[in-house]
Amino acid sequence: MNTTQEQTLGRPEADAAPYWSREQWQELAASMLRTAQRYASPRHGRITYPGAEGGYGHAVDGLEGFARTFLVAGFLVAGNRGEDPEGFLDWFAEGVAAGTDPDADPQERWVRLDEHDQAKVEAASLALVLDLTRPWLWDRLDAVVQRRVVEYLSPVVGDETYPRNNWLWFRVVVQTFLRSVGGPWSADDIRSDLARHDSYVQADGWLTDGTERAYDHYVGWALHLYPTLWARMSGAEDLAADRVERDRAALDRFLADALALVGGDGSPLIQGRSLIYRFAAAAPYWVGAIAEVPSHPLGQLRAAANAVVAHFTDRGIPGEGFLTMGWHDEWRELAQSYSGPSSPYWATKGLVGLLLPADHPVWSAPRVALPVEQGVARYVAAPAWAISGTADDGIVRIANHGSDHASLSADTGDSPLYARLGYSTATFPLLDAESWVAPLDQAVVLVDAAGRRTHRAGMAVLAPPAAVTDPEGSDVVTAASRADAHWITPAEQQVRHGSGVAGEVAPAGELTTVSVLRGAWEVRLVHVAAPAPEALALELGGWPLAGNAGEAAEEAVVAVTSGPAGPADEDGPGASAPAVALASGGRTAELHALDAGWDGARVERRRDASPLGAEAAVGVLTAAPAEGWHAAAIALTGTGADGAVTPGEPPRLTLTDSHARIAWADGVVTTVTLPTIPAAGGQRRSDA
Structure with a gap:
C-alpha cells in the first residue's frame, strides 16, 4: 500500500486507507x-x-x-x-x-x-x-x-x-x-x-x-x-x-x-x-x-x-x-x-x-x-475496559467493567449507553424503551417470575485477573467487576441525559463477572452468590446485530442449539451445549455455553431498537440461578478485505473454584486466576 496515497471525498479503494489532503x-x-x-x-x-x-x-x-x-x-x-x-x-x-x-x-x-x-x-x-x-x-x-x-x-x-x-x-x-x-x-x-x-x-x-x-x-x-x-x-x-x-x-x-x-x-x-x-x-x-x-x-x-x-x-x-x-x-x-x-x-x-x-x-x-491494523489487546485502567481489536476484520471490542454513568454502589438502572458489558465499533447497544428497563444485549441478569431483569450499575471494579498463556506472547486481556444485582420498578418521570432509569430498587443477588478476551472471542465467567428467592433464572445476552427487511430477525439466525448440555468432558460441556449463531450485514455474532449449567438458548428480536437497522436480534443463554460459576464464549466478527471472517471454533473450558483453564481453538492455553468470592453472609451493599 502507498501510505501517502490521497483519496477523494468518497469511499476509498478497498486496499487504501483514506488520507485526505x-x-x-x-x-x-x-x-x-x-x-x-x-x-x-x-x-x-x-x-x-x-x-x-x-x-x-x-x-x-x-x-x-x-x-x-x-x-x-x-x-x-x-x-x-x-x-x-x-x-x-x-x-x-x-x-x-x-x-x-x-x-x-x-x-x-x-x-x-x-x-x-x-x-x-x-x-x-x-x-x-x-x-x-x-x-x-x-x-x-x-x-x-x-x-x-x-x-x-x-x-x-x-x-x-x-x-x-x-x-x-x-x-x-x-x-x-x-x-x-x-x-x-x-x-x-x-x-x-x-x-x-x-x-x-x-x-x-x-x-x-x-x-x-x-x-x-x-x-x-x-x-x-x-x-x-x-x-x-x-x-x-x-x-x-x-x-x-x-x-x-x-x-x-x-x-x-x-x-x-x-x-x-x-x-x-x-x-x-x-x-x-x-x-x-x-x-x-x-x-x-x-x-x-x-x-x-x-x-x-x-x-x-x-x-x-x-x-x-x-x-x-x-x-x-x-x-x-x-x-x-x-x-x-x-x-x-x-x-x-x-x-x-x-x-x-x-x-x-x-x-x-x-x-x-x-x-x-x-x-x-x-x-x-496490527491487532490490539489492551487494558484501560480508568474505565476498566479490556480492549480487543482484530486486524482481519477491523473490529474493536471492549469488555466494560467500570463505566456506568453512576457512582459506586448507586441504586439506579443500567444505561444502555454506558453499563453494558460489551461495546464495539461494529454494533449498537439496543436503545428501545424496553432495553432501558430490562437489560438484554451484553448483559448478565437474574430474572424473576414477572420477567424483570436485573441491573448492575454501581458495580465495584475488581483488579484484572492474572492470566498465564502458553505459549507466551499470545494476546490475552482480562477485566472483572462485582455487582449487587437489583431489580428496578421505574419511576413515572425520568430524565434522559444518558443515565439509567431511576425507581424503586429490590436486591436480587451478587454477580461477579470476569472477561477474558483474545481476538474475536471473549470467555465470560459469571459467579452467582446469594440469589434472592424471587430469582428464577440466570440469563446472558450476546452481541446485538441489526439489519433491515428481516435480515437480523429471521434470515440472520444461522443456528440455535437449545436444551441442556450433554455429558461434560474435561474441557467443558458436551457438543449439544446451548449455542446461538447470528449473521447480518457482514457481521457474525456467536454465543456458546461453556459449562453444563446452561439449559437453553434463544434469539430475542426487537424492532426499531438500533440505528443500524429496523430489526435487531440477540442471542441469549439461560440457566437456573445456582450459586457458583457459569461460563460462556461470545464472539463478534466481520468481513475483511479477503472475504468473510469467521470466529472459528469456540474455546473450551475447565473450571475450578479458583482457576479457569481456557483451551483456544488454535492450541493456545490460558489459565486465569478467578477472583475470591466473599464468604456467605458477608456485608453487601444490598443488605448493608
Missing part, C-alpha cells in the same frame, strides 16, 4: 458552511437546520446552529491565516451583529445566557472563534457590536449554576475571552473551574465527565480539547503557564488508549451519550497534533482523525448537505431529550485540524497504521 479537508468544511447559509435567518443571526424542533425550542435550535457552525468557519479561516475567498467571516460577522442586537427581529436575536442554560454552551463556541479569528473578525466589528458581544457574554461571571461536568470549560473559555477584550472576568471563577477539572482526572490521562463514572467521547472532544485550545487564547497565557506541560502529558497518555479504540473502517467506539455528534470523535487526534504530543507520530494522529471523519462521509454524511440526528442515517431516538436539529453540529470539532496551516508538518507526514 488539506484541500480535501477544506472542501468538506466549506461545503458544510455553504449548506449552513441556506438555512440561516435573513441577517444570519440564527441557523436552523431541517428537522423537528428540539427539546429546548426553536430559539435555542437557531443559536446552536449558528455557534456550532461558526466553529468550522473559525478553524478554516484561522488555519488559512485569514485567507477567506468565500467571505465566510464577513457573513458570520453580520450574524454576530444581528444576534446581539436587542432590537433585532425575534427570529435573529440570540437566546441570552441568563434566559436559557443552553446559551452557556454555545457562548463558548462564539468566544473561542472570536478569539481564533481576532484580526479578521473581532477587530473589524464596530465598537457598538463589540460592546454588545461583551454584554451578551458577561452573565457568565460569577454564575454558579453551571452543571458540574465538562460545562466548566464553557465558563473558562468565555471569561478568558472577556478578559482579553477588557470585559468583566473573575480569577476566582477560573481557579475554581480549573480545580474542578482537576478533580475529574483519573489514571493514564483519562477523566470522568463529572463526579460519576461517565467515561465516553467527552473525554476527548471536550475534556482534552478545551484545555489545549484555551491555553492558546489571547487572555490565557499566564493562566495556563503552569498547566500546559501537564495537560500535554495527560493528552499524550490518553491518546495511547484512544487510538486503540478506532475501528479499521474508521468507526469510533459506539458507546456513551451524544453519539449524534458523529465525527466529533476525531477531535482528540487533531488536538494531539496541535499540542505536539511527543509519543504519537503526526501521521498516525492524522490517520485516526481522517478515518473517523471518512467513516461518515463515505456513507453519505452529511446527507442532503446537512447533519441529521442519527448515525449512518437519521434516527431521532439516538438523541438525548434536549437535542435539536442543530445539535449534531458539534461534529465540526472533528475538523479542528484545519487550525494547522498548510505548512505544518502534519500535512506532509506519511500515514502511520492505526493500532487495530
